[in-house]
Amino acid sequence: MARRGGRKKKKTNIGAVLGAGVLGLLSLGMIAGFAWMWSRTDKTEIVKGTNCPATGATSATVVIFDATDQLSPTTLTDLKNQFREIVGSVEKGGYLRVVSLTGRPGEIPLMFDACNPGDGADLDSWTGNPEMARRKWKQAFDEPLAKLPDAIANGTEAKQSPIMAAIQKVKLTVFDGEIGAGRPNRLFVASDMIEHTDLYSQYKAGPDYEKYAGSLAAKEYRTPLGGVDVSLLYVERPNRKFESLAHVEFWKQWVERQDGSFVKVIRLAGLNLAGAEQ
Template structure:
């Protein structure tokens, strides 16, 4: 009887051990499936826009003033600053590049799309890094590396409607369905910043802010820049009727009075 009891106990112990091992394996498998499921949505992008499925993580607009010629030295520095700006756009960030034309609100879009992230930004378990690298090169990296050489640099135009251009960007991009509530909004303006239209001209009125407020331009082109960070890449002109420092102060006040965040002004090298 004692020998039979020991056999029964040994058999029960083996059954319990097997059940414990099976339970551990089941938990491990469930954990693995849960881990794979949790990562399966990460790095996925919309095939039509190259943006994350939940929308862009940020919006960056670059406005390049093409209404006056730019010297070779300044253009070289502008290209360098442009590449720095694009280099700061994170995976999932949206970029739109415009040139400013002479008619108020008339902008030409040179590039429009999201940074899909290169191969290093996706998980090899749930994505194909080589395929993502190729998409990044074709849709983002290569086009933007070539774009600075396509910046127009022609003759002087009849107007430089910078304020109207900024208003158009705010309404068409920063207020669009692409903008999420907490997404960063960045505006970079490469220009001599000499506003010159029929409604208001800094050549005629100088930098007196009260004269600007009294003009029709404030009511016509005024726009809320709430939540928008503004950087100016400043093109210096030899023939302007005011000092560059005073000019910077005018635009700082203009951005802040329109509820934007004036981040910085970068003086581009060269005189134009």
């Protein structure tokens, strides 16, 4: 009888060990599952109003729309297409500012100012809410930006076109400021690029860089552009005294002599009669 009792006790101990092992494996599986879900959850703290990460934007992109002259419907359509590509290239957490160029040097009214909150494509239904993220992205980022080119279509018929002053203002306030310092910086200028101020006018001097270098504008608008990638969305005007290629070369020199990186020029479709010559 004693031996039978001993055997039953041994079987009970084995069952307990096996049960404990199964529970242990289940616990480890649950822990691993929670750890996986935690690792997949977006824990980035977002600043309300700008949708930027609390740790700072991952990059800074600025678009300057020249609103001093009217755009043709064809050019406006192409500008919308190019602007859509620029917006699409701003990554989640990347900052985008859109300003307009007026006739007063250094005056660049704000049109848009926020980070890309992400469209939810990087989320899944287990750890996030992709649909809610997409709705937020459309409301706060996509839809407001789609309307901006129309706001500058008719122009303001300004007497001056201070492009250099606008670029200088962007560099000092955005790229050198808290938003852009130490981050990848990109600048896009949508304009006919005809600099025209009291200090220097390409209507008179043409795209002669040496004439510009001898003007007061070269000192007033000197702008160190180190670390900034510059691209032009070039608006064509008829009856100018100089060729577009020579004009683009002037701006390439202007950017590079101030340590900036001239990336590309996109000649927008269409011909724009307003502001053609003075």
